[in-house]
Each structure stands twice: as C-alpha cells, then as structure tokens.
Amino acid sequence: MERRSFVKQAGLAGVLAAASAPAIVHAQANIRWRLASSFPKSLDTIFGAADVFAKKVSEMTGGKFQVSVHAGGELMPPFGVVDGVQNGTVEMAHTAPYYFFGKDETFALGCAVPFGLNSRQMSAWMVEGNGLKLMREFYRNYNIINFLGGNTGAQMGGWYRKEIKSVADIKGMKMRIGGFAGRVLERMGGVPQNIPGGEIYSALEKGTIDAAEWVGPYDDQKLGFNKVAPNYYYPGWWEGGPQLDFYINTKAYDGLSSEYKAIVECAAAQAHIDMQAKYDAKNPQALKSLVGSGTKLFKFPRDVMDLAFKESMAIYSELSAKNPNWKKVYEDMAAFRRDQNLWFRFAEAGFDDFMQAQKL
Structure with a gap:
C-alpha cells in the first residue's frame, strides 16, 4: 500500500x-x-x-x-x-x-x-x-x-496487657504471634494464637488474648492496639527482617x-x-505519637531473649533432622547469616551505635 x-x-x-x-x-x-x-x-x-x-x-x-x-x-x-x-x-x-x-x-x-x-x-x-x-x-x-x-524491617515485640518482667510472665500467656515464632513461644510456656491482622484488635479488646504483635508503630497505631494493651515491647526477635x-x-x-x-x-x-x-x-513519628499518648515502652528482659534464642536453635536442629526441605534451605541461610553478622558487627553496628548516641 x-x-x-x-x-x-x-x-x-x-x-x-x-x-x-x-x-x-x-x-x-x-x-x-x-x-x-x-x-x-x-x-x-x-x-x-x-x-x-x-x-x-x-x-x-x-x-x-x-x-x-x-x-x-x-x-x-x-x-x-x-x-x-x-x-x-x-x-x-x-x-x-x-x-x-x-x-x-x-x-x-x-x-x-x-x-x-x-x-x-x-x-x-x-x-x-x-x-x-x-x-x-x-x-x-x-x-x-x-x-x-x-x-517491614525489624519489627516491634508487641503489645501486652501486663508487663513482662521475666520469663515467668510468659507462662500461660495467650499471644497472637505470626508464623514460626509461635512454636518458640509455646516452648517458653506461652500459648500462641494465629489470627489475621484485621481480627487482632477485637481479640485483644475482649481478652481472648493477653498480648499481640503485628508489625511496628505505624501499623499498630492504625489498628489501635495501644487502646487495649498499654505495654509495648521491643525488639521483635522473631522478625528481624x-x-x-x-x-x-x-x-x-x-x-x-x-x-x-x-x-x-x-x-x-x-x-x-x-x-x-x-x-x-512513617514509624518514627508514629512511635513518638504512641509514647506521647501514654504507651509504655520496654525492652524485653535478657532472660526472655536468652531463652527464646536457646529454644529457637533447638527447634532448628530438630527440624534439620527430620525435614529435608528445611535442612537444605536453613543450612544455606545459617551460613550466610554467619558471614553477614561478622560484617554488620563492624561497619554497620559501629556507625549505628555512635549515631544513635548523638543528640542531633
């Protein structure tokens, strides 16, 4: 044409x-x-x-x-x-x-x-x-x-009706906790609950659960958890990234x-x-707002962190012995984690520790 x-x-x-x-x-x-x-x-x-x-x-x-x-x-x-x-x-x-x-x-x-x-x-x-x-x-x-x-980046450790002062306070505690971490909590004496995000508030409000974790300040504030559980803990050891x-x-x-x-x-x-x-x-401003409105911020006691770590490693070892899918992927991740932590320990952690101590 x-x-x-x-x-x-x-x-x-x-x-x-x-x-x-x-x-x-x-x-x-x-x-x-x-x-x-x-x-x-x-x-x-x-x-x-x-x-x-x-x-x-x-x-x-x-x-x-x-x-x-x-x-x-x-x-x-x-x-x-x-x-x-x-x-x-x-x-x-x-x-x-x-x-x-x-x-x-x-x-x-x-x-x-x-x-x-x-x-x-x-x-x-x-x-x-x-x-x-x-x-x-x-x-x-x-x-x-x-x-x-x-x-999401490292998450917070969740909202609790009562303060967690030691491992003893985990015993019998019903907590909404996502994914794999529930098994660790169970071995620590807690009672894990797997509840979708949209249903957490009502369960916490009604007392069906004693504690709940979701993500961090921005999402948690939108969901209103601070209104029914005033104690906010960190870090979310089950969700580093x-x-x-x-x-x-x-x-x-x-x-x-x-x-x-x-x-x-x-x-x-x-x-x-x-x-x-x-x-x-978004998380920094949300955290400021939560604390300003009465939220009490706490770091997990060391004995809680130590026991959680111990039980986690034990579970991983047990799974590697019985689940070949897990063993194949976990061993590769663990080797990668070892080298990553060696590196982050120096440059990243060194820089972060100094900067977070400054009054900027």
Missing part, C-alpha cells in the same frame, strides 16, 4: 500514535489477573505493596496488563491464598510466607524465623545468595513462583511473554523497595 493511501485510510493521528507508542504495547495481548492479599486495605503500607505492583504493571504495559487487588477475605480467607494460587483460583497473591509454616516449616524461611536475618541481609541472601533459588525450588511443589514483595512475597501460579506465569515476565519482575522490585521505605519513614 502506498504511504499516501495508508495515511488517508488510517488518519494522520492514528499513524502518529502508532509511531510513538511503545512497541511492547502492540506486541502483547490484553491480560487481566486477580491478586488475593492476606492483608486488610486499612494497612496502606503492607497491603499497599500490592497496589504499587499492580500500578507499575499497568503503567509499563500501557494498561494492557491489569492486576486487580483484593483485600484479605474478599476472594478467599487471608490464610487461604497459597491454596488459591496453587489451584489457579487466582493468578497471584501477596502474603507473608511464614503464615503457611503449618504446610511445611520451610515456608517460614522465605519470610522470617526467630533470630534470622535483618532486612538488608534477607535481600542480600535472596538476590545475591541462594535464597531465591532455593525457595523457588521449594515452591515448585505448590505450583508457585515467587518474587520479593516488600520487607520479614520479607513479603508475591506468589504467582506457575501456569499463569509461564503463559506470559518474556517482556511481560520482565515487567512483573521490575514491578515486584519496585514494590519491594517501596514498602520498607514507607515503614522507615
């Missing part, structure tokens, strides 16, 4: 639009996915990572690849998202992998285990170490491929073009960085 004839039939505006639009938009099909989150919409930081992901995917494809984001409970229960992705009920999910340690303890290693890695170490293990490779090998058993989906994940059904992912796969990876990376940046920016 001659150029003049083509322009006449298509219209000059259409030709210019075709010439200026990214080639990828024309090359790919329209796709619609659903993402099931394990979190309520009210938690804009942790739930918001899924929104960031969906927005970036849409922007990078000129709107041709759309991901609708659904809060926990909309499409399936918050703790049902692994089954949903595995069975193809939804194409993907956004969740904390340690929620599913009951299926296999190895899930927890993809998120956080007591006295594990901090957030920077976790990202280093995943991206430059063997973490992502090993977890993806494990997730193949569930028809899932995972992408890093955010990190918990990583969230995007779980994608392998069949759905394999059906994407190489360009769309690259876009998914980039969007997940953006969401991963965005989440911790938001937490680090």
Whole structure:
C-alpha cells in the first residue's frame, strides 16, 4: 500500500500514535489477573505493596496488563491464598510466607524465623545468595513462583496487657504471634494464637488474648492496639527482617511473554523497595505519637531473649533432622547469616551505635 493511501485510510493521528507508542504495547495481548492479599486495605503500607505492583504493571504495559487487588477475605480467607494460587483460583497473591509454616516449616524461611536475618541481609541472601533459588525450588511443589514483595524491617515485640518482667510472665500467656515464632513461644510456656491482622484488635479488646504483635508503630497505631494493651515491647526477635512475597501460579506465569515476565519482575522490585521505605519513614513519628499518648515502652528482659534464642536453635536442629526441605534451605541461610553478622558487627553496628548516641 502506498504511504499516501495508508495515511488517508488510517488518519494522520492514528499513524502518529502508532509511531510513538511503545512497541511492547502492540506486541502483547490484553491480560487481566486477580491478586488475593492476606492483608486488610486499612494497612496502606503492607497491603499497599500490592497496589504499587499492580500500578507499575499497568503503567509499563500501557494498561494492557491489569492486576486487580483484593483485600484479605474478599476472594478467599487471608490464610487461604497459597491454596488459591496453587489451584489457579487466582493468578497471584501477596502474603507473608511464614503464615503457611503449618504446610511445611520451610515456608517460614522465605519470610522470617526467630533470630534470622535483618532486612538488608534477607535481600542480600535472596538476590545475591541462594535464597531465591532455593525457595523457588521449594515452591515448585505448590505450583508457585515467587518474587520479593516488600520487607517491614525489624519489627516491634508487641503489645501486652501486663508487663513482662521475666520469663515467668510468659507462662500461660495467650499471644497472637505470626508464623514460626509461635512454636518458640509455646516452648517458653506461652500459648500462641494465629489470627489475621484485621481480627487482632477485637481479640485483644475482649481478652481472648493477653498480648499481640503485628508489625511496628505505624501499623499498630492504625489498628489501635495501644487502646487495649498499654505495654509495648521491643525488639521483635522473631522478625528481624520479614520479607513479603508475591506468589504467582506457575501456569499463569509461564503463559506470559518474556517482556511481560520482565515487567512483573521490575514491578515486584519496585514494590519491594517501596514498602520498607514507607515503614522507615512513617514509624518514627508514629512511635513518638504512641509514647506521647501514654504507651509504655520496654525492652524485653535478657532472660526472655536468652531463652527464646536457646529454644529457637533447638527447634532448628530438630527440624534439620527430620525435614529435608528445611535442612537444605536453613543450612544455606545459617551460613550466610554467619558471614553477614561478622560484617554488620563492624561497619554497620559501629556507625549505628555512635549515631544513635548523638543528640542531633
């Protein structure tokens, strides 16, 4: 067809639009996915990572690849998202992998285990170490491929109706505690409860539980825990750097073009960085506000920390003896942790210790 004839039939505006639009938009099909989150919409930081992901995917494809984001409970229960992705009920999910340690303890290693890695170490293990490779090998058993989906940074140790002055105060205490840490608490004499974020306040208010942990000051203040449990402890020894994940059904992912796969990876990376940046920016003011309104801030007693560490290491040893999936991933993570702590002990800790002692 001659150029003049083509322009006449298509219209000059259409030709210019075709010439200026990214080639990828024309090359790919329209796709619609659903993402099931394990979190309520009210938690804009942790739930918001899924929104960031969906927005970036849409922007990078000129709107041709759309991901609708659904809060926990909309499409399936918050703790049902692994089954949903595995069975193809939804194409993907956004969740904390340690929620599913009951299926296999190895899930927890993809998120956080007591006295594990901090957030920077976790990202280093995943991206430059063997973490992502090993977890993806494990997730193949569930028809899932995972992408890093955010990190909260080190978390707080939770809210308590009564002060924790020693290990004796843990005995019989009913506590909402996420993932793997519940097993450690149980061996310390506590009674762990696994409750979705949106249900914690009412359980704490009614006295169904004696204590609860969630994330940190920003989210905890939004959930109102300070109104029903005034004692706030730190650090969250079970969550030094918990990583969230995007779980994608392998069949759905394999059906994407190489360009769309690259876009998914980039969007997940953006969401991963965005989440911790938001937490680090928002937590300081939230903590000031909580303390200013009467929250009592405490550091865990040393005997509590020591016993938690001892029981955690014992559990890991026991699991390595009976769960080959756990053993393979944990031993790699433990070796990585050893070198990381050697490094962080000098430059990072040295700098942080000095700066945090200054009156700036």
